[in-house]
Amino acid sequence: GAGVSQTPSNKVTEKGKYVELRCDPISGHTALYWYRQSLGQGPEFLIYFQGTGAADDSGLPNDRFFAVRPEGSVSTLKIQRTERGDSAVYLCASSLGLAGTEQFFGPGTRLTVL
Amino acid sequence: QKEVEQNSGPLSVPEGAIASLNCTYSDRVSQSFFWYRQYSGKSPELIMSIYSNGDKEDGRFTAQLNKASQYVSLLIRDSQPSDSATYLCAVNRGGTSYGKLTFGQGTILTVHP
Numbered sequence: 628g629a630g631v632s633q634t635p636s637n638k639v640t641e642k643g644k645y646v647e648l649r650c651d652p653i654s655g656h657t658a659l660y661w662y663r664q665s666l667g668q669g670p671e672f673l674i675y676f677q678g679t680g681a682a683d684d685s686g687l688p689n690d691r692f693f694a695v696r697p698e699g700s701v702s703t704l705k706i707q708r709t710e711r712g713d714s715a716v717y718l719c720a721s722s723l724g725l726a727g728t729e730q731f732f733g734p735g736t737r738l739t740v741l
Numbered sequence: 742q743k744e745v746e747q748n749s750g751p752l753s754v755p756e757g758a759i760a761s762l763n764c765t766y767s768d769r770v771s772q773s774f775f776w777y778r779q780y781s782g783k784s785p786e787l788i789m790s791i792y793s794n795g796d797k798e799d800g801r802f803t804a805q806l807n808k809a810s811q812y813v814s815l816l817i818r819d820s821q822p823s824d825s826a827t828y829l830c831a832v833n834r835g836g837t838s839y840g841k842l843t844f845g846q847g848t849i850l851t852v853h854p
Contacts, residue, residue, distance in 0.1 A: 658840060660840060660842075662842075667846070668846055668847075669745075669829050669831075669844030669845050669846050669847050670785065670829075670842070670844050671844070672841045672842060672843065675840035675841065677840065682839075682840055683839075683840055683841055685841070686841070716784075718784055718785070725839070728773075729775065729787055729790050730775075730787070730842060731787060732777075732784040732785050732786070732787075733784060734783070734784050735784045
């Protein structure tokens with residue numbers, strides 16, 4: 628079956644602009660996660676959803692970052708007033724059933740802020 | 742102290758040898774442990790999960806967990822050049838952080854013919 632999909636695969640934007648990154652989880656997976664990964668580092672947790680609600684958003688770095696999952700499936704990560712330090716690969720993962728089980732990652736969105 | 746620590750490597754082994762990758766974690770209440778493989782320019786791919794003390798084998802891969810020592814390892818038998826990648830250890834603390842995985846920085850493995 629289809630895996631996690633993310634769009635766009637690459638996004639180049641200018642400092643100060645607004646961006647939206649989309650994630651479509653594996654069909655039937657109820658938990659969805661966002662991470663970001665900088666070069667040479669492991670992924671860093673941002674937020675996760677169990678259904679429609681954000682169960683843990685403790686990893687969001689500041690209030691410029693926001694994520695939604697209005698119908699319990701597709702999620703959008705929104706970044707306002709982008710900064711050069713936001714440049715990274717943004718990874719989405721999903722898991723079947725309760726959070727804490729195996730997470731499967733999408734291909735990621737490479738965000739570059741000029 | 743980092744929450745999850747891995748030797749960044751690179752670890753170089755000859756084809757056919759056993760590659761041993763190690764990971765330590767700081768939070769004693771951690772409950773679930775995962776190994777991911779990440780090829781350059783690609784996203785992490787889950788290869789093993791382990792939840793209880795002891796060994797878990799899947800094909801050429803064996804994960805070992807020792808909660809008392811806060812240590813988890815991955816053995817790759819009969820290493821192949823296609824195993825060359827970065828291996829990420831991930832730990833789930835459970836409790837109120839039930840969905841959060843904390844990753845190590847990864848160990849770069851090179852298998853040379």
